[in-house]
Amino acid sequence: MRWTEFFIPTTKETPADAAVPSHQLMVRAGMIRQVVAGAYSYLPLGYRTLRKIEAIVREEMNRAGAIELHMPAMHPIEWWEQTGRVEAMGEVLIRLGGGGRDDWRGRTVLGPTHEEVVTEIARTFINSYKQLPINLYQIQTKFRGEARPKSGVLRTREFLMKDAYSFHACKEGPGGLDETYQKMYDAYCAIFGRCGLPYVPVEAESGPIGGDASHEFMVPTEAGEDYLVQSEDGKYAANVERAAVHPLDDAQDGRMQPLQEVHTPAVSTIADVSKFLGCAARQMIKTIIYEADGAPLVALVRGDHEVNEGKLARVAGVSKVVAATPEVIRKVTGADVGFAGPVGLTARIIADQAVTVMHDAVTGANRTDFHVTGVNPGRDFVIAERGDIRRAVEGDRSPHGSPLHFRKCIEVGHVFKLGTKYSKAMEATFLDQNGKSHPMIMGCYGIGLNRIMAAAIEASHDEKGICWPMSIAPFEVVICALDVREASVTNTAQRLHDELCAAGVEVILDDRDARPGFKFADAELVGFPVRITVGKKGLAEGSVEIVERCGGEVRKVPVERALSEVREQVACLRARCAVKT
Numbered sequence: 080m081r082w083t084e085f086f087i088p089t090t091k092e093t094p095a096d097a098a099v100p101s102h103q104l105m106v107r108a109g110m111i112r113q114v115v116a117g118a119y120s121y122l123p124l125g126y127r128t129l130r131k132i133e134a135i136v137r138e139e140m141n142r143a144g145a146i147e148l149h150m151p152a153m154h155p156i157e158w159w160e161q162t163g164r165v166e167a168m169g170e171v172l173i174r175l176g177g178g179g180r181d182d183w184r185g186r187t188v189l190g191p192t193h194e195e196v197v198t199e200i201a202r203t204f205i206n207s208y209k210q211l212p213i214n215l216y217q218i219q220t221k222f223r224g225e226a227r228p229k230s231g232v233l234r235t236r237e238f239l240m241k242d243a244y245s246f247h248a249c250k251e252g253p254g255g256l257d258e259t260y261q262k263m264y265d266a267y268c269a270i271f272g273r274c275g276l277p278y279v280p281v282e283a284e285s286g287p288i289g290g291d292a293s294h295e296f297m298v299p300t301e302a303g304e305d306y307l308v309q310s311e312d313g314k315y316a317a318n319v320e321r322a323a324v325h326p327l328d329d330a331q332d333g334r335m336q337p338l339q340e341v342h343t344p345a346v347s348t349i350a351d352v353s354k355f356l357g358c359a360a361r362q363m364i365k366t367i368i369y370e371a372d373g374a375p376l377v378a379l380v381r382g383d384h385e386v387n388e389g390k391l392a393r394v395a396g397v398s399k400v401v402a403a404t405p406e407v408i409r410k411v412t413g414a415d416v417g418f419a420g421p422v423g424l425t426a427r428i429i430a431d432q433a434v435t436v437m438h439d440a441v442t443g444a445n446r447t448d449f450h451v452t453g454v455n456p457g458r459d460f461v462i463a464e465r466g467d468i469r470r471a472v473e474g475d476r477s478p479h480g481s482p483l484h485f486r487k488c489i490e491v492g493h494v495f496k497l498g499t500k501y502s503k504a505m506e507a508t509f510l511d512q513n514g515k516s517h518p519m520i521m522g523c524y525g526i527g528l529n530r531i532m533a534a535a536i537e538a539s540h541d542e543k544g545i546c547w548p549m550s551i552a553p554f555e556v557v558i559c560a561l562d563v564r565e566a567s568v569t570n571t572a573q574r575l576h577d578e579l580c581a582a583g584v585e586v587i588l589d590d591r592d593a594r595p596g597f598k599f600a601d602a603e604l605v606g607f608p609v610r611i612t613v614g615k616k617g618l619a620e621g622s623v624e625i626v627e628r629c630g631g632e633v634r635k636v637p638v639e640r641a642l643s644e645v646r647e648q649v650a651c652l653r654a655r656c657a658v659k660t
């Protein structure tokens with residue numbers, strides 16, 4: 080391919096709203112163009128990379144036994160009503176709009192994901208255990224009414240997702256959900272590995288199913304909106320919502336102060352009370368009233384900690400906890416909001432493990448405008464239920480005791496054991512060997528293709544531009560022909576180009592009549608992994624130059640050896656993106 084016959088509108092302008100490197104570099108390299116907030120055109124160079132990612136994803140999904148199909152972006156809202164997700168999705172679910180019951184527009188949504196549509200297919204065509212398991216996938220456009228599309232193609236309102244959905248008659252054993260889940264997990268490792276991403280699989284919040292029911296694949300980078308928590312010994316990784324922590328050591332020295340009520344007029348927040356009483360936030364017990372399954376549930380955490388509602392729900396054995404209303408709080412504590420405490424409280428209480436080792440703590444007195452000091456768990460209130468119910472913080476240790484570190488990251492993929500949530504709601508059932516009907520057991524597995532592209536840039540760029548992993552570079556090699564008015568230069572460049580193409584290498588020949596510095600800058604901005612420079616001066620000595628984009632030295636190579644040298648280098652860079660099986 081000749082540069083002058085292709086379309087690479089590079090630019091020096093960085094869009095004012097482009098805050099992250101991938102956004103800036105994709106625009107500057109002429110790969111994308113914003114159409115409206117949250118939707119982009121992929122220009123030819125960008126589209127080449129996207130298609131390469133798509134090919135890798137498709138290959139690995141097929142290899143893992145998933146079957147490709149294609150579902151539409153338009154869905155009947157009825158199916159979303161059946162699963163209760165019109166409400167759950169809120170603004171994310173984009174409706175076509177339109178008035179009146181009979182107006183089809185008003186009854187149609189643009190799919191942010193496809194559980195409903197695929198479950199309807201399973202419900203219609205699968206009725207026997209003999210047809211299970213099956214794993215269906217597509218690579219398709221998703222629409223989400225994201226509140227703030229930002230960071231270029233990392234978060235958009237229209238994006239390409241590979242989504243797979245598996246259906247099973249059982250959870251464990253041959254053909255069960257666990258087996259396919261593991262296959263998908265392994266396929267994801269292969270996909271991200273092949274795309275050259277420094278990915279980390281982490282345990283993710285899995286909701287009511289619990290256990291190892293969900294993993295996210297994270298790429299650590301400053302541009303990310305998520306956090307992953309990793310132990311120093313490398314044995315533990317989870318997302319911040321999920322991260323489990325080691326219990327804190329008992330700091331008790333045996334002496335205890337007496338319990339004492341103190342007047343704290345209109346002082347109710349942790350910050351205000353600690354200031355008013357001159358104690359540290361960590362010396363306070365935060366008492367938060369929730370409601371779960373229609374009953375009050377009281378969570379106790381240290382004043383400087385936050386309740387993790389997902390963990391709390393799991394420890395409590397309920398599907399969800401919601402913050403109690405002021406009326407309920409008043410009823411449970413007998414006081415205004417802000418004065419709750421465990422002493423004398425009769426509701427169900429779950430204490431975080433860090434609270435169990437506190438002593439001489441400060442907490443609400445269950446009396447408006449009063450707190451109590453000298454509170455000692457065990458002596459002043461009974462801890463009937465305890466567990467890990469708080470968010471991990473810097474300084475915590477993993478369940479195995481290794482220090483935890485927080486890193487910003489981008490979620491590029493997610494595997495999830497759904498269980499029977501959708502099959503029950505949509506009555507997707509099958510008959511077992513005995514002719515008994517059961518809801519199918521499901522898993523779902525998503526990957527954001529555009530996000531892979533941006534994450535690869537975030538993970539690999541420098542001040543000059545992108546450093547593509549070989550596997551997803553728009554072209555593998557660029558040949559910069561420096562003096563295009565010299566026949567010797569154009570002939571040599573063209574011959575090298577043709578020979579490399581014949582050898583199966585993807586080459587672009589920069590045949591523009593421009594200054595060397597300008598061409599090099601573009602080549603580095605776009606980030607072709609290997610550059611060959613063919614110039615008059617070099618040719619006079621019978622040599623060309625070869626340089627790797629990622630930090631390689633410029634090497635002078637005799638013209639006759641150039642082809643074999645480049646082929647070798649390309650093979651080596653390709654191998655770096657190959658997964659070891």
Ligand code: ATP
Nearest residue numbers: 225233234235238240490491492493525526527530
């Ligand atoms: P996030 O937490 O970032 O909003 P999500 O958990 O809602 O993502 P999933 O529903 O798990 O995302 O979707 C599967 C994959 O689709 C994600 O791992 C991500 O790679 C991609 N993805 C999700 N939302 C977007 C978006 N708005 N723009 C681009 N890619 C997205």
Ligand code: MG
Nearest residue numbers: 295490492493
């Ligand atoms: Mg997710």
